[in-house]
Amino acid sequence: MNVSIDTGRLTGGRLYQRVAEQLAAVINGGEYPPGSRLPAERKLAERFEVSRPTVREAIIALELAGFVEVRGGSGVYVCDGNKDTLASSTLDVGPFDILEARILFEGEAAELAAKKITDEEMAEVRQALSDMVTENEGEPICEKADENFHMLIARATKNDAIISVCSHLWALRNSSPVSARILEKVRQAGSKPRIEEHHAILEALETRNGPAARAAMREHLTRVIQQLLDATEAEAVEEARRKVMHSRERFNLID
Structure with a gap:
């Protein structure tokens, strides 16, 4: 099994830390206002030229710091009351x-x-x-x-x-x-x-x-x-499963 871990171009400090810091700066800069949903993980990976696992670690770091909220089956949303910086204690080896x-x-x-x-x-x-x-x-x-x-x-x-x-x-x-x-x-x-x-x-x-x-x-x-x-x-997988089950129920009702 081949699993890609680290393909990013960002340098200086831990890779996911750099992504988290840049995402925090983008949020504080107003590109993603409170209540808005962040782009899909794939899009963020392309933007920062890193692997999806690195983006996932960065999102978790932002969640712990109160920048975002991860909502199951819905996405990652920017929290009200943006923070100025990420606490150093939040950023550790992923x-x-x-x-x-x-x-x-x-x-x-x-x-x-x-x-x-x-x-x-x-x-x-x-x-x-x-x-x-x-x-x-x-x-x-x-x-x-x-x-x-x-x-x-x-x-x-x-x-x-x-x-x-x-x-x-x-x-x-x-x-x-x-x-x-x-x-x-x-x-x-x-x-x-x-x-x-x-x-x-x-x-x-x-x-x-x-x-x-x-x-x-x-x-x-x-x-x-x-x-x-x-x-x-x-x-996200569970949400997709629920949608499939709902569709099946509708089909059964029609049948």
Whole structure:
């Protein structure tokens, strides 16, 4: 699965941050007055010459800062009482950048772990997967078992630098307001950690197959990117589904 993450020409600072700042300036300049709807995501991506995931992160940042309101199945609307600037605390590393880094580092970590993991560590990874199954059945989903699964693999590399990088990437994931908001949308859409993908990683580790472990980890995290993209579009998809159902009901009445 190929997912494009970063194709923008804007430079200086985080890409989605630059887009958010320029969109905020455009809003404050009056191009989009309070109550108006922003152009479609595709149009904004073309205007700023960036990818749609980058635009999506920028919109989430503007939503958190109070510039816009995202209305399910309707669009993104400018809020009354425009703000002057974006708060620096709102602008953090976005989830797509974090996942792109995780694909690179955790994929290599899985391959190295397959060569070095002990039987005791293997048992811990199996238990983490079992905990993930249980965690998926609960509400709300906290994903602690998911994080533990991935960090156990990182620690199995016996490489302190790799462990530190993976730990930092998870800390960014958990602390970034933009990342947290998108993950919230994922949970609202009913998405949960995919057990079968984690099981493929586990099987590769159990057979001490480094290339297979690397491939399984990269495939899993690439699918997580798609999961985030799908979840942030879920509201529009649901609205389209409602319209189709309404049309079917009308047809049935005529028939």
